[in-house]
Amino acid sequence: MVDFGGWDMPLQYGSQIAEHHAVRRGAGVFDVSHMCVVDLEGARVRPFLQRLLANDVGRLKAPGKALYGCMLDETGGVIDDLIVYFLEDSWFRAVVNAGTREKDLAWIRQHAAGFGVDVAERADLAMLAVQGPEARAKAASLLSPAGAASALALEPFFGREIDGWFVARTGYTGEDGFEIMLPGTEAERVWKALNSAGVTSCGLGARDTLRLEAGMSLYGSDMDEGTHPFESGLGWTVALEPRERAFIGREALEAIRARGPQRKLVGLLLEGRGVLRSHQKVLVPDGGEGEITSGTFSPTLERSIALARVPAAAGSSVQVDIRGKLHEARIVRPPFVRHGKALVS
Amino acid sequence: MSNVPSDLKYTKTHEWLRTLPDGTLEIGITDHAQHSLGDLVFVEVPEAGRKLSAGEPFAVVESVKAASDVYSPVAGEVTAGNPALASEPEAINSDAYGKGWLMRLRPAAGGAAPALLSAAEYEKLIAEEGG
Numbered sequence: 001m002v003d004f005g006g007w008d009m010p011l012q013y014g015s016q017i018a019e020h021h022a023v024r025r026g027a028g029v030f031d032v033s034h035m036c037v038v039d040l041e042g043a044r045v046r047p048f049l050q051r052l053l054a055n056d057v058g059r060l061k062a063p064g065k066a067l068y069g070c071m072l073d074e075t076g077g078v079i080d081d082l083i084v085y086f087l088e089d090s091w092f093r094a095v096v097n098a099g100t101r102e103k104d105l106a107w108i109r110q111h112a113a114g115f116g117v118d119v120a121e122r123a124d125l126a127m128l129a130v131q132g133p134e135a136r137a138k139a140a141s142l143l144s145p146a147g148a149a150s151a152l153a154l155e156p157f158f159g160r161e162i163d164g165w166f167v168a169r170t171g172y173t174g175e176d177g178f179e180i181m182l183p184g185t186e187a188e189r190v191w192k193a194l195n196s197a198g199v200t201s202c203g204l205g206a207r208d209t210l211r212l213e214a215g216m217s218l219y220g221s222d223m224d225e226g227t228h229p230f231e232s233g234l235g236w237t238v239a240l241e242p243r244e245r246a247f248i249g250r251e252a253l254e255a256i257r258a259r260g261p262q263r264k265l266v267g268l269l270l271e272g273r274g275v276l277r278s279h280q281k282v283l284v285p286d287g288g289e290g291e292i293t294s295g296t297f298s299p300t301l302e303r304s305i306a307l308a309r310v311p312a313a314a315g316s317s318v319q320v321d322i323r324g325k326l327h328e329a330r331i332v333r334p335p336f337v338r339h340g341k342a343l344v345s
Numbered sequence: 346m347s348n349v350p351s352d353l354k355y356t357k358t359h360e361w362l363r364t365l366p367d368g369t370l371e372i373g374i375t376d377h378a379q380h381s382l383g384d385l386v387f388v389e390v391p392e393a394g395r396k397l398s399a400g401e402p403f404a405v406v407e408s409v410k411a412a413s414d415v416y417s418p419v420a421g422e423v424t425a426g427n428p429a430l431a432s433e434p435e436a437i438n439s440d441a442y443g444k445g446w447l448m449r450l451r452p453a454a455g456g457a458a459p460a461l462l463s464a465a466e467y468e469k470l471i472a473e474e475g476g
Contacts, residue, residue: 015438016409017384128404205383205409273431275407297386297409323405323412 002202005098007034012203020209020299022200023173024340027132027139029191029199030207034098034257037122037181038102038108041091048115049084049092052108054229054247060086064158066170070229071096071107072249076256077225078232080104081217083170085159093166095127097219111248126187130199131177131210133340136169138197139178146238151178172207174214174338199273209296212305215267215334220295221278222265222307230256231309233265233334258331261312265293267334268306269344274322276306276329281321284314292320301344307334347377347471350442355467356418361442362461363451365449369424373446374406375413377471382408385434390426390447395420397450399459404447406437418461420453 001009012019014029022028026266040049049057055069065086071079080100085093096104101297103220130139140148147163154160165183182190195201208218215233217223223232230238230253238253239245269278276295283289290310298305306329310318319326332344349355359378363371379385387407396409397403402414403423426448430436437445462470 011410012383015384017386209409273387275409275412277412297407299409 002204005034005101007098009034010203011205016203016205016209017299019200019202019206023132023175023202023206023210024300024337025133027130027135027177027199028202029194030129030131030202031126031187031191032129032207033126033184033187034178035127036096036098036101036104037125037127038094038096038105039091039120039122040094040108040112040117041120042112042115042117042321043090044115045090045092045117048112048117050245051115051247052111053082053084054238054249054253055241056245056247057084057086057092058242058245059239060084062158063087064154064160065172066157066168068161070223070234071104072229072247072253073225074249074252076249076252078219078223078227078229078234079107079225080220081223081234081237085168091235093122099220101230103340114264122181124184125181126184126224127179127181128187128190128194129171129179130194131171131173131174131175135175135177135199138194138199139167139180141197142193154178172214172216173210174216174335175210175340190337208294209299212296212307213298213300213335213337215336216305217265217307218294225310228253228256228261231263231265233307263290263309264312264314265307265309266314267336267344268292268295268308268318268320268329268333269301269332269336270304270306270320271328271330274304274327276304276322282308282329283319283326284311285317285319286313290313290314290318294310298336300340301342305336314322347375347380348442349375349377349464349468349471350455351464353442353456353464354418354461355464355470356459356461357470358416360415360418362418363442363446368451370421370450371446372418372421372450373441375467376441378443379437379445382413384408385437388422388430388434388437388447390425390428390430393423393425395423397423406434406447410427413449417450419450419459421450423448424451425449457471
């Protein structure tokens with residue numbers, strides 16, 4: 001067990017690598033109830049989120065559709081990354097990180113006041129992520145026949161209220177699956193029913209190797225308030241169009257974009273043996289240094305992979321200082337693995 | 346519960362030692378240690394001929410979670426590093442006291458007798474550590 005944002009959470013239930021493969025090949029379940037669910041309600045909730053987030057909730061036209069993006073401060077630093085679901089014209093639901101919960105809620109409330117938006121933390125909800133190629137079918141088997149049909153009809157990145165649960169086709173593993181928000185009192189029963197349906201219990205360790213293979217960022221490791229989205233591999237989540245949308249951090253990001261980002265977040269593939277870890281120093285051939293922000297052993301590729309922040313001019317290869325020895329690594333474009341398939345070699 | 350064979354000696358830093366018929370020592374990490382580390386993915390063992398002093402790191406065992414040094418309990422000269430671990434580091438997880446051995450060492454003559462633990466003492470140590 002480890003402390004994670006104030007929650008006692010298991011790194012693994014059995015073998016971390018076996019849990020990882022279960023998600024790539026079958027189905028695994030993660031207890032992600034530490035994630036903070038926040039309901040945002042009010043007639044002006046959409047313009048509020050268009051001010052609060054660097055991605056544009058104006059893109060959400062169909063009810064249930066989800067959007068991933070960053071909440072920035074005025075300097076363009078990342079306060080948190082989050083998912084927001086458009087439920088009704090006056091109701092959105094955000095899911096933010098556990099470790100940033102207090103500052104996120106304070107920031108959201110501070111800005112919500114001017115829009116008359118009500119901010120309600122849903123501490124009553126547990127959240128289970130069921131992930132893997134067999135995850136949707138196995139999770140749907142716990143629902144009523146009509147509920148199962150409704151869940152299986154969800155398009156990627158959509159969520160819907162089903163049988164008293166909120167079921168979303170989202171995740172943090174690079175596999176298909178659901179994230180299910182349900183009353184906390186039901187979580188244990190559902191967890192055991194998922195196990196009985198052949199879904200493997202998975203801990204934080206496998207969650208980290210899976211998200212890293214999928215090239216997904218972890219707040220606090222790959223980005224934080226000291227970094228902006230363009231140097232965090234998150235430029236794709238910044239909606240600069242339409243130009244008149246005045247989101248927090250916009251001016252800072254436009255200035256950064258005008259002079260060109262100095263650093264970038266890249267994927268690294270270690271050429272030899274060993275394991276890349278966060279904070280190891282990265283040396284660029286023609287001078288300059290970077291740092292690994294997340295590194296691990298990839299169970300799918302059976303070699304080490306990492307995300308690293310390096311000078312913007314870095315080319316195709318670097319050296320990494322692993323405990324005093326320099327090792328060759330290749331710069332690749334994440335993701336490393338998606339839907340069970342290696343995308344780099 | 347960790348497996349602690351009664352015929353081996355142990356250290357406070359979770360190494361085990363077996364005295365082989367020719368007087369050399371076979372050394373690895375304990376079942377408790379492999380369990381704490383989790384799935385091992387990379388192991389660096391010493392080359393034969395390397396001279397070690399007592400307490401010197403001689404191997405690196407790296408799991409998905411972390412890299413850890415392994416310390417030689419006694420001074421001596423390495424007679425073999427386990428070559429099989431390069432391709433099969435998980436042998437330490439599955440067979441810590443057998444196929445998972447890290448090195449064999451000829452103890453230096455006249456070296457100070459190392460402070461080793463019996464199986465019972467080591468079991469007590471890991472119980473105290475919450476293992």
